[in-house]
Amino acid sequence: MRIRISDLDFQYKKSLRLFKAINLEIPLNSLVIVTGNSGSGKTTLLKLIAGLLEPVSGRISFELNGKSCDDIHFGYLFQNPDDQIVHFNIERELAFNLENRGVPSAEMRLLVENALLEYKLVDRRDDSPNHLSGGEKQRLALAGMMISNPDILILDEPCSFLDINAQIQLYRRIFELRDRNISIIWISQEVHEIQMADYVIELDQGTVTWNGKSVDYLKMIEDVYAG
């Protein structure tokens, strides 16, 4: 899968233009990291790709096996899981995404059961998400995204609020998903996370300053720091 962005312009109301005529191709057959300093436009770019924001002008299109496709389904995992958990019951939370998509109830029950098992939430099914720790909440949010089988999973600095143990657990999950060939775009500012990726896009104040393999990117920043 491939994302093609052409002549993209975007600005928030009253603010200065953030993106001006951005052209970018992102190959999604590997783990892609979008990096850059705070305020460089990482989250905005990903929200535009996911259709959560509308560009002022320009086009974002998707290609699967050389053919263009319009009906892309996204999963978006926010930095803070509290921003996306809506129900007071874990089982209902998992069903929420499916309810919105009009999945028949028998199928929904099956998918929720599988997700409870896979994400180790069976014992907590009747509990409130408010009683979960940060790591457990992020696991629930990820389960809630993955249950509807997205084509592209977007992770927006998902480890920021997680302690070390929860971080390592999430890394394991991300690798598992990658090994199942799920397209993942991951916003990160951490060097050790860039080391885990295959491909890197770097933004600086709304311009693309790197678009290439992560090994080459890491070598480049190493040279910059050394020089």
Next chain:
Amino acid sequence: MRGELSVNICNLEYTFRKTDTFHLQINDLDYSFNGVLGMYGLSGSGKTTFSKLLAGIIEPVSGSVSFFTNGHSAVPKIIYSPQFPERILLGIHIGDTVQQILSQNVNKIGVYDSICNHLQKFSLDFNNIRDKSGFELSGGELRRLAIALSLALSQELLILDEPTIGLGRRGKTQLYSILEEFRQQHHIMIVSHDFNLIRRICNHYWILDMGKLIFTGDLNALRRQQDIIEKVGINSLEHYLAATVKTEEMETL
């Protein structure tokens, strides 16, 4: 210059009434502020609760927190910079809010200059954000604004709760150098799940685990307690990375 400040904690207990699963209990602790104090623990260990009790934002179920300056009982002015600045700053107009803060302050010009100055050290220009509302700023920009406001308003003790979330490499480096300077004049306490931050900035550590204080002391004392290092996962990321990706050697304790 920062004045002398110490705290005595006696049989402090706190529970969230709705859920009895969490229980914070600090039996007895005397500490004299000197340099930067770091509070570390895994999530759910009680860090934020404990720091809010210290700041007087929440009341304990039982026990007491008492401050002293030069041997006399004192009520220090404590600024607590919250873990989730976006919850406060998201819907507000930045310029109006700063005006409002200034109007409550005697030293308006000094505080205003200090806000601008700290923002500048974080590569943010107040003139570029004053007409925006919170949701037009990125997560890292909100964090830097919250820290700059806290630094400008800080008097006797500044508590920063998870100050590095959303900051990235450059922001972290800037924060390190800002605090390096700031610590000369102020008492600072940093609350974080990021041990690398605590280790870099703080000279005395409190480590919490499941609502209990399991360690107080400096780095050398901590190095002698490998069971605690293991328990709170201080070296786990380095070990995990060494096993999964080829990284440059990372320093462990």
